[in-house]
Amino acid sequence: MRSSSKDPNVLRMLGAEGNLHDGLGLDKDWAYNIIKNVGNYGEIYEAYMGGGEQGIGIERAGSLNALWTDGGLMYSPPMR
Structure with a gap:
């Protein structure tokens, strides 16, 4: 989904674009890894x-x- 989604909210959350993770002090893949593993x-x-x-x-x-x-x-x- 990270590579196939066209929804900018999904792309931001999953670290495919933007820098949401910087403000949280997390790796860009933080949300993707949680959803993938849990x-x-x-x-x-x-x-x-x-x-x-x-x-x-x-x-x-x-x-x-x-x-x-x-x-x-x-x-x-x-x-x-």
């Missing part, structure tokens, strides 16, 4: 809270943990 919010939630192998069965759909566009409270502002 997963995004949805993947982590599913694995440990949802129906994943280690999950406890609390589904995200229809809950406050859903994205705001799906009626939940999860909203992430653009990285600038």
